[in-house]
Amino acid sequence: MNIYVLMKRTFDTEEKITISGGKINEDGAEFIINPYDEYAIEEAIQVRDEHGGEVTVVSVGTEEAEKQLRTALAMGADKAVLINTEDDVEEGDQFTTSKILAEFLKDKEVDLIIGGNVAIDGGSGQVGPRVAELLAIPYITTITKLDIEGTTATVVRDVEGDSEVIETSLPLLVTAQQGLNEPRYPSLPGIMKAKKKPLDEIELDDLDLDEDDVEAKTKTIEISLPPKKEAGKVLEGELEGQVKELVSLLHNEAKVV
Amino acid sequence: MARKVLVLGEVREGSLRNVSFEAVAAAKTSAEGGEVVGVLFGDSVSALGAEFIQYGADRVVTVEDELLKQYTSDGYSQALLAVIDQEDPEGIIFGHTAQGKDLAPKIAAKLESGLISDVTDLEVEGGNLVFTRPIYSGKAFEKKIVTDGLLFATIRPNNIAPLEKDESRNGDVSSLSVEIKNLRQVIKEVVRKATEGVDLSEAKVIVAGGRGVKSEEGFEPLKELADVLGGAVGASRGACDADYCDYSLQIGQTGKVVTPDLYIACGISGAIQHLAGMSNSKIIVAINKDPEANIFKVADYGIVGDLFEVLPLLTKEFKELLVNA
Numbered sequence: 001m002n003i004y005v006l007m008k009r010t011f012d013t014e015e016k017i018t019i020s021g022g023k024i025n026e027d028g029a030e031f032i033i034n035p036y037d038e039y040a041i042e043e044a045i046q047v048r049d050e051h052g053g054e055v056t057v058v059s060v061g062t063e064e065a066e067k068q069l070r071t072a073l074a075m076g077a078d079k080a081v082l083i084n085t086e087d088d089v090e091e092g093d094q095f096t097t098s099k100i101l102a103e104f105l106k107d108k109e110v111d112l113i114i115g116g117n118v119a120i121d122g123g124s125g126q127v128g129p130r131v132a133e134l135l136a137i138p139y140i141t142t143i144t145k146l147d148i149e150g151t152t153a154t155v156v157r158d159v160e161g162d163s164e165v166i167e168t169s170l171p172l173l174v175t176a177q178q179g180l181n182e183p184r185y186p187s188l189p190g191i192m193k194a195k196k197k198p199l200d201e202i203e204l205d206d207l208d209l210d211e212d213d214v215e216a217k218t219k220t221i222e223i224s225l226p227p228k229k230e231a232g233k234v235l236e237g238e239l240e241g242q243v244k245e246l247v248s249l250l251h252n253e254a255k256v257v
Numbered sequence: 258m259a260r261k262v263l264v265l266g267e268v269r270e271g272s273l274r275n276v277s278f279e280a281v282a283a284a285k286t287s288a289e290g291g292e293v294v295g296v297l298f299g300d301s302v303s304a305l306g307a308e309f310i311q312y313g314a315d316r317v318v319t320v321e322d323e324l325l326k327q328y329t330s331d332g333y334s335q336a337l338l339a340v341i342d343q344e345d346p347e348g349i350i351f352g353h354t355a356q357g358k359d360l361a362p363k364i365a366a367k368l369e370s371g372l373i374s375d376v377t378d379l380e381v382e383g384g385n386l387v388f389t390r391p392i393y394s395g396k397a398f399e400k401k402i403v404t405d406g407l408l409f410a411t412i413r414p415n416n417i418a419p420l421e422k423d424e425s426r427n428g429d430v431s432s433l434s435v436e437i438k439n440l441r442q443v444i445k446e447v448v449r450k451a452t453e454g455v456d457l458s459e460a461k462v463i464v465a466g467g468r469g470v471k472s473e474e475g476f477e478p479l480k481e482l483a484d485v486l487g488g489a490v491g492a493s494r495g496a497c498d499a500d501y502c503d504y505s506l507q508i509g510q511t512g513k514v515v516t517p518d519l520y521i522a523c524g525i526s527g528a529i530q531h532l533a534g535m536s537n538s539k540i541i542v543a544i545n546k547d548p549e550a551n552i553f554k555v556a557d558y559g560i561v562g563d564l565f566e567v568l569p570l571l572t573k574e575f576k577e578l579l580v581n582a
């Protein structure tokens with residue numbers, strides 16, 4: 001089976017976020033594999049181990065994403081591809097990323113594509129369904145279970161807490177929801193092997209795309225931090241008094257009850 | 258610039274979801290004086306058209322087909338693309354719900370358009386329609402504009418106020434016939450979880466429990482408080498993983514994103530993935546026995562203490578207040 005994983009390198013949002021020069025400050029920040037893409041990588045490895053084939057992890061980004069791609073190889077993926085946009089695209093959006101990924105994937109004869117359901121930084125959840133549509137293949141988002149038999153896939157989709165059991169067919173794109181599996185940590189031998197696995201780097205040119213083909217349709221004009229909340233009021237004194245005070249605050253000051 | 262804007266309404270158990278009325282309000286702003294056209298899909302939805310109009314749609318187009326009774330991306334996109342073909346809109350607004358999240362990017366890709374997802378506010382600023390949305394798990398916000406083509410956005414429930422219902426408004430409800438076919442996804446089974454009562458993503462008050470609730474029975478005092486306040490019960494991932502409650506109650510990045518007027522977090526530590534789902538709540542109350550818990554950093558009011566002691570007192574106090582009110 002020919003399996004591709006869409007992987008985004010993201011800012012670790014557990015870190016403190018600051019803004020400088022109108023942008024999120026990335027100096028010294030931690031970058032990670034988008035957590036939902038870790039589920040995608042794990043699932044791809046499990047499907048390959050069961051059905052045979054090959055897992056290729058692909059990321060659109062800059063050279064810096066090589067680190068996360070190596071981690072994916074260390075987890076057990078077979079190949080990695082970095083589509084380096086550094087020299088070609090300055091401002092992009094979800095249209096940009098999806099178009100690039102779809103151009104790359106269109107002649108790869110894919111059976112299965114797995115992505116994350118959302119990136120924890122950009123947070124749009126658009127890239128998976130967009131790529132599937134551009135490739136004209138079916139997709140199921142936020143899945144918690146995947147079973148494949150021949151060219152039939154049975155998928156459990158999380159729909160705001162309800163689950164739907166859906167039958168569909170390969171080639172297919174799915175996006176991972178938490179609960180799909182427990183991603184493995186790269187083992188030491190895995191890390192050693194990863195160093196020898198192929199990590200190809202290509203550019204827009206190699207996909208016969210130029211900047212205009214992928215020009216963003218939207219633009220960010222301002223980034224801000226949420227209005228600084230005043231430090232909350234931790235109540236004090238004897239418990240019954242605290243409870244009375246809280247009810248009075250919610251009723252008279254906050255006016256939410 | 259006046260523009261025609263489509264709003265896809267979302268039907269759940271025979272009625273329109275609140276987020277659909279909020280989407281109409283967002284569409285009205287986006288239309289800048291142009292026409293707002295409500296769109297409804299299902300096996301029998303025409304009867305809901307009148308209410309859509311009372312909330313601000315100028316007219317409604319429906320597509321009715323047995324195959325649209327349940328949402329599938331193929332079925333709904335066939336129907337929507339047909340409506341788009343007929344109406345030629347300049348804007349489209351959906352709710353950022355499971356359905357909206359799944360469908361909107363497919364339509365955007367098909368139309369080669371941009372899409373601004375999970376919008377919490379929009380306004381006309383300096384001649385531009387400016388959309389605000391949370392990024393970095395809710396730790397920052399960005400303002401976005403559309404630079405090319407269709408104005409397409411999904412809005413986060415409970416953030417944009419719906420217009421007041423006006424029962425005297427009326428408009429045309431027409432149906433479009435579309436051949437829905439070749440669906441590549443077949444829904445074999447839907448397992449509905451115990452989501453009785455108030456819809457979490459639309460609740461004005463949420464009482465949420467975490468691992469600190471300690472058991473299934475531990476949720477009882479939370480339910481009692483939620484009942485008194487006319488609210489809903491929610492949970493952290495920790496509580497769901499420990500089997501104290503169902504995953505349908507989960508709030509956070511993986512679960513539901515909520516923006517109630519009042520969020521009472523009981524025995525929840527305040528992990529970033531949880532905050533991503535609730536930090537926009539208007540007022541946050543934390544009840545936790547650990548004074549260092551991260552949840553106190555986002556709380557407006559906090560009580561350091563055992564939730565099993567605090568909650569019954571709180572319920573009693575609110576009961577008295579609401580009886581006297």
Ligand SMILES: Cc1cc2nc3c(=O)[nH]c(=O)nc-3n(C[C@H](O)[C@H](O)[C@@H](O)COP(=O)(O)OP(=O)(O)OC[C@H]3O[C@@H](n4cnc5c(N)ncnc54)[C@H](O)[C@@H]3O)c2cc1C
Binds near residue numbers: 061092094119121128
């Ligand atoms: C060349 C370029 C220029 C950009 N310029 C800007 C800019 O100027 N301003 C700005 O705000 N943003 C910019 N971005 C970021 C961009 O708008 C988004 O991050 C977009 O790439 C993904 O949207 P998202 O973060 O909402 O991801 P989502 O759609 O939420 O991601 C869902 C899933 O899609 C897959 N996916 C997402 N992104 C990638 C990727 N890059 N590679 C592989 N798989 C992926 C993953 O599986 C992920 O889990 C740029 C991106 C690129 C590639």
Ligand SMILES: Cc1cc2nc3c(=O)[nH]c(=O)nc-3n(C[C@H](O)[C@H](O)[C@H](O)COP(=O)(O)OP(=O)(O)OC[C@H]3O[C@@H](n4cnc5c(N)ncnc54)[C@H](O)[C@@H]3O)c2cc1C
Binds near residue numbers: 492530547
């Ligand atoms: C990719 C990913 C996605 C995730 N998505 C989500 C998500 O959507 N939602 C989510 O919630 N989490 C999510 N998580 C998990 C998250 O990181 C935390 O593990 C989880 O939120 C912790 O739940 P908790 O606060 O209930 O438990 P804990 O962190 O264990 O906290 C329990 C709290 O209860 C307090 N307590 C204990 N007993 C009492 C008592 N008697 N009275 C008062 N207080 C008491 C303790 O002091 C403690 O602060 C995600 C994690 C990952 C990696």
